[in-house]
Amino acid sequence: MEAFFLALLTAFIWGFVPFLEKVGLSSVEPTAAYLIRCSGVFLGVVILIAFTPQFPSFGKMGIKAIFFLVLAGILAGVVAQLVFYKALKTGEISKIIPVTCCYPVFSFLLGWIFLGEEITLSKAVGVLLILGGILLLK
Template sequence: MWLVFALLSAVFAALTSIFAKVGIEKVDSTLATAIRTVVVVGMSWLMVFVTNTQSGIANIGKKSWIFLILSGLATGASWLCYYKAIQIGDVSKVVPVDKLSVVITLVLAFVFLHEEFTAKSVIGCILIAAGTLLMVL
């Protein structure tokens, strides 16, 4: 089931890029990011109430709060940079560079989460990086 959600995530991320490029025409990228964020917040809380999981907020531990906040800050920084990049650059060039996050994530998961980094992972990282260079240059 995780694969279905991962594929849907990729489809929605692709649509996000296209919709955003059209939407930020003649709009400051920071303002556009703020508008997008309000929509995401609203949609997220709607899903919390639809799934009736709001009572779980009381059970969130201190460590989880810290890392969820750090994740939110990283997301905000990523979105601000991404929107500025697609506003001034071609989506077809920005998106591949943005997806280098896959390579960075694999390395960070290996270093900090002690996840397995196999020969297959290394080859995949090299291919993603090489593909990104080919698409951007």
């Protein structure tokens, strides 16, 4: 049950942050806004390091893990964030957020195709519901 509440808290935070970003983007160009946002990430990392003095798992990381995590950081933390800001700056938050939140569909497909994850009825229904919701917004 703890995992569910943590996921729900994550969803709330991820739902609240675009509101803050939309307000912040009202008078600034998306790239400049992104750079300012990154200062918040940097500050958060500094605080995290200050309160978590030991990172024993760093020494256990292989090149493959490091490569994929750095690539994920570049794609999600830079590329997708800049594209998202451009969409959020020019579109309605109520239409942009639901579309960007269809990422589980892509995760589902990639997991099925490349990781051999099973297609279940509940996963298929979830994907169809997400896609149906996106079509209603159009």
